[in-house]
Structures are given as C-alpha cells and as structure tokens.
Amino acid sequence: MTDDDQPASDLPGILSSVESTHSGLNEAGKPAGETPNQSTSEDAFALVGNEIRAEIIRTLGAHDADATGESTLGFADLRAAAETDVVSSQFNYHLQKLVGHYVEKTDEGYRLRPEGKMLYRTIRAGTFTERESLSPVAIDQDCYYCDDQLKLAYDDGMFTVQCHGCETLYDLILAPPSAVRTDENLQSRVEGYNYHLRQAFAQGVCPTCLNPLETELLDPSETGFTDVVERDLYVYQSCGYCGNHSYLSLGSLFLHHPAVIGFCYEQGLDVTTTPRWEIPFAATDRYLTVRSTDPWEIVLEVPVDGVTLELVVDEELSILDHSVSASPADDDI
Numbered sequence: 001m002t003d004d005d006q007p008a009s010d011l012p013g014i015l016s017s018v019e020s021t022h023s024g025l026n027e028a029g030k031p032a033g034e035t036p037n038q039s040t041s042e043d044a045f046a047l048v049g050n051e052i053r054a055e056i057i058r059t060l061g062a063h064d065a066d067a068t069g070e071s072t073l074g075f076a077d078l079r080a081a082a083e084t085d086v087v088s089s090q091f092n093y094h095l096q097k098l099v100g101h102y103v104e105k106t107d108e109g110y111r112l113r114p115e116g117k118m119l120y121r122t123i124r125a126g127t128f129t130e131r132e133s134l135s136p137v138a139i140d141q142d143c144y145y146c147d148d149q150l151k152l153a154y155d156d157g158m159f160t161v162q163c164h165g166c167e168t169l170y171d172l173i174l175a176p177p178s179a180v181r182t183d184e185n186l187q188s189r190v191e192g193y194n195y196h197l198r199q200a201f202a203q204g205v206c207p208t209c210l211n212p213l214e215t216e217l218l219d220p221s222e223t224g225f226t227d228v229v230e231r232d233l234y235v236y237q238s239c240g241y242c243g244n245h246s247y248l249s250l251g252s253l254f255l256h257h258p259a260v261i262g263f264c265y266e267q268g269l270d271v272t273t274t275p276r277w278e279i280p281f282a283a284t285d286r287y288l289t290v291r292s293t294d295p296w297e298i299v300l301e302v303p304v305d306g307v308t309l310e311l312v313v314d315e316e317l318s319i320l321d322h323s324v325s326a327s328p329a330d331d332d333i
C-alpha cells in the first residue's frame with residue numbers, strides 16, 4: 001500500500017476513554033482471568049449474551065448519560081425504563097446476574113460499575129455492531145506528490161486521508177462508527193482524536209490496554225510496504241500485550257514533543273490542533289536527513305514562519321542536539 005502514516009491502532013480507540021484505567025488488570029498487573037476471583041473474558045461476554053441483560057445495561061447507561069448527574073435507578077424505575085416484557089422475577093434474575101460485574105447495587109438502587117460504563121459507551125459507539133461510511137470529501141490540502149486535493153473518507157471502521165490522484169495514503173485512523181453520525185467539525189474532531197491516540201504512542205503507552213510499548217526505527221524496506229513514497233524511515237511501535245501497533249513518520253511523532261510544540265507555537269503554528277497532513281515536516285520525509293542507520297542518527301528540520309528548528313535525534317528518539325536558524329525562503333510553512 002502507498003502509505004504515509006499507518007494505523008495508530010489495530011483496535012478501536014473507544015476503549016481509551018478516561019475511565020479505561022479500569023483496564024482488566026488485577027493488582028498484580030496480570031490480565032483479568034489469571035486469578036480465581038477474576039472473571040474470564042468468556043464469562044464477561046456470556047453475562048451480556050442475553051437481550052434482557054443488554055437492555056438493562058443500555059437503560060442504566062442512558063440514565064447515567066442523562067444530564068441529571070444521577071446514575072442510580074431503583075428496581076421499579078429500572079424495570080419501567082427498560083424495554084422488556086418479562087415478569088418482575090425474570091427481570092430480577094437477569095439483573096442479579098449483572099450485579100458485581102457490570103452493575104453495582106447500592107442502597108438507592110442500581111447503577112453501572114466502571115466496566116459497565118465502558119461497555120455501554122463501546123456499544124453506543126457502534127464499534128462491534130454497526131457499519132457506517134462517508135464518501136470521500138475534499139479537504140483543504142493539496143497532495144505533496146501531485147497536484148490533486150486530499151480527501152477524507154470513512155469506511156470499514158477507519159478514516160483515511162488520501163490523494164486519489166497518486167493514491168498516496170497520508171493517514172489512517174481507526175475510529176468507531178459513531179464518529180460520522182454528524183459532520184459537524186468532522187475534520188477537527190478526527191484530528192483531535194488522532195492526536196489523542198498518537199500522544200499515548202508518543203509517550204510509550206498503549207492507548208488501548210495501557211501497557212508499555214516497544215519502539216524501533218525501521219528502514220521502509222523492513223516494513224513490507226512495497227510502494228512507499230519517498231519515505232526514509234518509520235517509527236514502529238508495538239504493544240506486546242494486546243497487539244496494538246503504529247507506524248509513524250519521525251516528523252509526525254515529534255508533533256508530540258514539547259520542543260517542537262513550543263517552537264511551533266512561538267512561531268504561530270499550533271501543532272496540537274493543526275491536522276498533521278497540513279504540516280509538511282510531518283506529512284513527508286523531505287525535512288529529514290538520515291546521517292546514520294547503525295546506530296540511527298537523524299536530523300529533523302522544523303521550518304515555520306521564516307525560522308527553522310533543527311533537531312538531531314538518535315535511535316532512542318532522544319534529542320542529541322538542537323539549533324535554530326533562519327529558514328530558506330522555500331522551506332517556510
């Protein structure tokens with residue numbers, strides 16, 4: 001595939017919400033299910049493999065999402081709000097199966113536990129159950145390799161930013177179908193979400209399961225991408241726990257480095273909100289100079305508004321040296 005940035009994730013990022021600190025790890029840091037008092041994942045799925053239990057979770061989740069700030073429902077109210085037609089004893093039987101797992105019983109009634117909220121939000125996002133698509137829409141950026149305009153599209157659970165002229169793929173972002181329910185501020189929402197996911201990668205943390213990532217620099221010939229356009233290297237990061245992985249350009253990764261964020265901001269460019277396909281030193285490798293591959297040593301130029309920040313980076317992605325100088329006129333962003 002022609003490629004610029006590769007998926008930030010092989011799993012939907014919906015699980016990377018704030019409450020995903022409840023990540024299924026027990027206190028010893030082992031996956032849930034490895035100790036007798038933890039449910040196996042099969043048990044957890046089986047618990048909601050029933051339409052009445054799923055409706056109870058949906059009802060409690062919708063109540064929690066309500067603006068009232070009240071997340072608890074008494075039994076009678078819960079049963080009345082749930083769209084089921086079973087008798088009280090049968091409803092209670094299924095409710096009690098959820099208590100201690102996805103649902104918590106309190107003196108006031110029933111509410112979702114954190115795991116239940118995560119499940120509800122994942123279902124709402126349509127990650128596992130829905131298909132949506134968005135026909136390619138032109139975005140305000142020309143391709144760096146031909147004169148065509150880039151297009152944003154959504155299909156098969158992922159956004160693509162691609163040139164349909166030369167087919168260069170600039171970005172690929174896995175996201176739940178709920179993302180395209182409205183087209184309001186779509187581009188900025190996509191990049192906001194993208195930045196959030198890649199920020200975790202840049203910090204060496206898996207955004208899905210919170211485990212540490214392995215990071216290495218790869219020559220494009222080592223990636224298996226056979227038709228890579230003008231690419232000098234990839235930053236490859238992988239999670240040995242859940243299989244999540246990411247291929248990024250060095251410039252794209254450094255959009256998350258405080259030295260680059262601060263320099264660009266001083267020069268009038270906010271890299272935390274500007275789509276990365278609009279930033280030449282992130283979208284292409286034209287501002288990279290590979291000094292050495294064994295060990296890796298790379299120079300990354302960040303030219304903004306007449307001034308260039310030059311970073312010398314090693315294979316640990318540490319900055320060995322940096323300098324600031326006037327930019328050549330044609331380098332300006």
Ligand SMILES: [Zn+2]
Pocket residue numbers: 143144145146147148163164165166167168
């Ligand atoms: Zn093109």
Ligand SMILES: [Zn+2]
Pocket residue numbers: 206207208209210211239240241242243244
């Ligand atoms: Zn992971």
